Amino acid sequence: MTPYPNLLSPIRIGATTLPNRMVMGAMHTRLETMDRPIERLAAFYATRARGEIAMILTGGYAPVPEGVMDEGGLVLNSREQLADHLPITSAVREAGGRIVLQILHAGRYARVPECVAPSPAKARINAYAPRALATNEVWATIESYANTAALAAEAGYAGVEIMGSEGYLINEFTAAITNQRDDEFGGSFDRRIRFPLEIVKAVRARVRPDFMLVYRISSIDLMEGGMAAAEIAEFARRIEQAGADMINVGVGWHESAVPTIAASVPRAAWAAAVRNVKQAVSIPVMASNRINTPEVAEALIASGAADLVSMARPLLADPEFALKTRQGRVDEIAPCIACNQACLDHIFTERVATCLVNPRAGREIEFMDRRSPSPRRFAVVGAGPAGMSFAIDAARRGHRVTLFEAAPEIGGLLNLACRVPGKSEFDELLRYFAVSLQRAGVEVRTGTRASVDALAGGGFDTVVLATGVLPRRPDIPGIDHPKVLGYTEVLSGRAEVGERVAIIGAGGIGFDVAEFLVGDPEESTSPDAFRKAWGVDAAIASPGGLAPPSPHRPRRRVHMLQRKPGSLGKALGKSTGWILKAKLRRAEVEMIAGARYELIDDRGLHYSVDGERRLLDVDNVIVCAGQEPERSLHDALAQRGMLVHLIGGADEAAELDAYRAIDQAVRLAVSL
Template sequence: MKESGQRALFYLASLEGLLYIDYNYPFFYVGIDEMGREKEQVEYKRLFSPIEINGMAVKNRIVEAPIQLAYCKDGHVNERIKQFYIERAKGGVGLIIAGGCRIDDYGYSLDMMSLRADDDIPGWRAFTDAVHGAAPDVKLAVQLYHAGRYAKQKNTGKEAWAPSAVFSNYTRETPRAMTVAEIHEVEEKWAEAAVRAKKAGFDAVEILGSAGYLICQFLSPTTNLREDEYGGSWENRCRFPLAVIRRVREAVGPDFPVTIRITGNAFIPGATDCSDAVRFAKAAEEAGVDAINVTGGWHESIVPQITGDLPRSGFSYLAAAVKAAVHIPVMASNRNNDPDVCEEVLALGRADMICLGRPLLADPEWPSKAAEGRQDEIRRCLGCNQGCLARSFFGRPVECLINARAGREYLYQTPKAPGTRKKILVVGAGPAGCEFALEADKRGHEVTIWEQSGRIGGQLHLACAPISKGEFRTLIDYYEAMLKKRAIRVELSHTAVAEEIRSGGFDEVVIAAGAVPRALPIKSTGKIPVVLSGQVLSREVMPGKNVVVIGGGAVGCEVAQYLADRGSLSAELLKFLMKERAESIETITALLNTSSRSVSIVEMAQKIGNGFDPGCAGPVLRDLKRLGVKKYTSSKVRELTDTEAVLETEGESGPAELRIPCDTVVVCVGSICNRGLYEALAGSMEHVHIIGDAEKIGKVMDAIRQAVDLAEAM
């Protein structure tokens, strides 16, 4: 540790440039952009300007997009969903669109909101009163939802209704084609639910016409095979969607705001595209909607919609196409996690409002922090989908990797009063250590962090290297900003030893020392280097042309993807070649879909890809196929020669030997808990705790949850 007044400087290299830390308790951090220039605080004049939707005054252009939260048992209000939305309302958003909300007994999912009957009104009236009471200047809408063929029979107990009996790759079920009478019934159910929403105190309603749900199914020729007046021509396929709009408008009256969320491009061959979205948007405006919310594709689309594979605000071009065709406000959706980018979308005239779904799950105060010039304090959504989408696949309540309170706000309404101010040592400045330090400091304790390396962040520095994981870098930025703001003492390059800790006078010690990678002994001549995944992702080691990755779990697949992609066409060069028309489209496509690096994955199990969260493996596995990554399952590396990896693999007639060219081996076979310091202290000190990977190998989400819960208990 440096003496008071003495200066220690640390420079951290990253993909985003140089980060400069002047560490002299408390340390000082200056944000640097990708070109090495100091960032200026942006004033978001457009983002925080008011707007009207059919007479409804919205204080800013930020809209909380609906997410299926799975918080409502049998569709009823409870403290969990109420406190969730109260926190977002207090965070400064202009308009909240809650939902989805079921309208009947056929097109819904488990544990979603319900306005299917009049007896639902009182509960939701109490909900809207509570949200409006907490933030009177925030407007509150509800999304009225019908899933059509995306409804699962195991949830509803009934066959799903759809325009036609077309098998759903999403539910793995085939729905029943609706009769004309049933079509009219659903139109009425939508209108009746809109009236109930109005009576329940909502300020507006949104009709769900996106993501591949019922309205999309009628519009698309891939799912609408009808031969009556509701199928065939474009006009016929629009008949039901437009009838829903007209009935809702008629039911709520001319002065009640009605919006619709539409798919800007289904990203499914033969389905609707952007030109169809524009045509439908114009018809929807004429039918009576007051604003249009534009999203990306369907649940069945293989094009990523909300993961980190999609660039920030990547689908705003779809909103721009709709905005150019209509005269009502247009909202842009998907991956709007950065206020700078959101302001630019508005500045470019691509949309009138910006939808934030998961970014407000990650940080309810995103709007107020942006408005107050505290952008560096925003917990930006990582696009990881581990706590939201992955959980929704199993009907589990939505949570968030970086916000342990998301969906658990109701548990913290009566915070435990902090006891005596404690002197706490945290060993390790990875996500578990940093999160605990911030939470414990918030509770009034004196916290010191000892970090063995020269930077905070731990494994996050490696996590942000693979494709689609770049947003993980922003979590490090957040911790740096908040540790500075809270003036928490961080001692870098400080190796903790048991004797120093025992004599340090600490009331509590938290070991968050992370894990160490598991090595793998391989018989070798020594000519081929055997390295760890972290050495590759940190660019400490530059693998050659023929790389063997041992381990086909999530880490191994991402490392293989990263290495193969590094041998492919870069985004910058792709733009240059396209802009200059320097090569033919065929040549560019070939360059984009091949790699000059030959990568092979060797996995002992029968398949690769184990360990991914649901919904997250697809883009990685498709990239491995696109870039020609070879996969050897039921195999292991028996030895290394000077130029080859010798594999023992299971063939059709039993074990077989296979030799493949190799100049680098990357080992991705897991990690080992770094428990040594904890075990050295546990028998001789009271109040020693262990969290994160130091205790049990897990995910960042597990580490952050542990850290918050432990801090709350102190």
């Protein structure tokens, strides 16, 4: 018997029966901005359909040009555009799947000068201030949704999802904070929800009965002036009465001060908000946000909080998530670690989305995954993310691969990342790598420091050096003082750290060390601890579901310093950096820019800012001042005539991240 009886059971949505309860949530990819966009989108969605996901929701298409996310964004408002959609829907159908088009009007989040909203208040995350829609324009916008839905049906989609969450146009109408209108679409609760209700009724009237109509509701706004639980429940009932076949549950607004989907948010943290909607309606309800394993998904459905689960980023990480679940190969699922590095951070910085764990995501037509006609013997030195990724991919292509690792365990710096509060998902990545190395048939030699003689005389055709980085030791008087610690000593637990600490360096590692020293490990694993820390009212009794956050009592007094002027943390992830900085502010971490380091002695760290000499009386000074590539084997191997490749930190240590290391490793394996 399957351990996932609920997750793998069929369910009826309107006139459509889905074979399981797993849905690919809508996500922006920017694939339309690349060469061969239609081919890329068709391959992207068809790959997920072949992976047996029950239904796919596309990225959002605006019903009118002023509703796009940004310049050149996706619009579907005329029959001339159908030619771009037919290859996509055909590819998904041929792969055995169903695809639903999301209709999204960005409202005041639209990064275009002509953006519109219910009222003219500007969003703090947009440079453009919106123009308020006139009453006749609101009615015209309602008709535009119905027009896009009719076109979607003609293009071969199985349904549409009306995006009414996350602070976009519809959500701006339903929330009092952004709806200051005095016509029939503003003021009272009934008038504020009229806009979405009229949209659902208009769409239902324009499409055939068996065409799915999904509505994405905001189950908790996380904004002052948002809806409370009773209003949300009543709104959900009205949406059902208006003609929706299913409700998908969204969480928060993009400008909310509460994180909703990053790794610092516990898994299934929003179950109570989902349950509030589920208990109000008789149509199926789908949960979303921080659902990344079959176990979490099964538990949500079994608890009665939801009927289905929507997973977006997990389907970037592994398009075969549903297939592997059905086949009992859950340990082979590539995990979404909710890092946002290559998906959301790429989107927010105008790049094309992909995945740290799976560089093939969004690049399906670039990778020809076939076995090599002439297998070779590879030696890979270093079992960090780059070395493991290359070894796995090369072995799957039929090559014989031996992986050398000096440490007693695989993982490299991933083993340190796991120890940082909010990064426990890296444990899942390590588990996946261990399973994949074994399944691919890689010979793993841990506790073995590869020598030049062993590599040159071992019968290997090629050596891949993934030896990582060495911490940079800055030239500061007193750098060898006993107070001074390296970040590897601290994160590994090998060093005792005092109560007063100075951190030299404010890059990603510096921030990780600060979080390690002052953070609350339970905050990212316990929904209750998370809600208390961030001020979330689980009962949504208050408007927007906000409550006073509980005070944080840091375990240490920490000071962070950087040489550069300007605010610290500018290079952190666009979608996650603000979360980490907010947590450190809550822990009263002092951040000092423009520091000139003078001396480290028994008294602490002597430094100056703008010529003013200062002293930090600290127990320890932790050095997080960058890294240097570890290439000590390279020249000697080349002199022996060996073919040698450098990947990951051994190739380039500057701004090192696991995404670049894994992407480079997989591409090298393909090219060889």
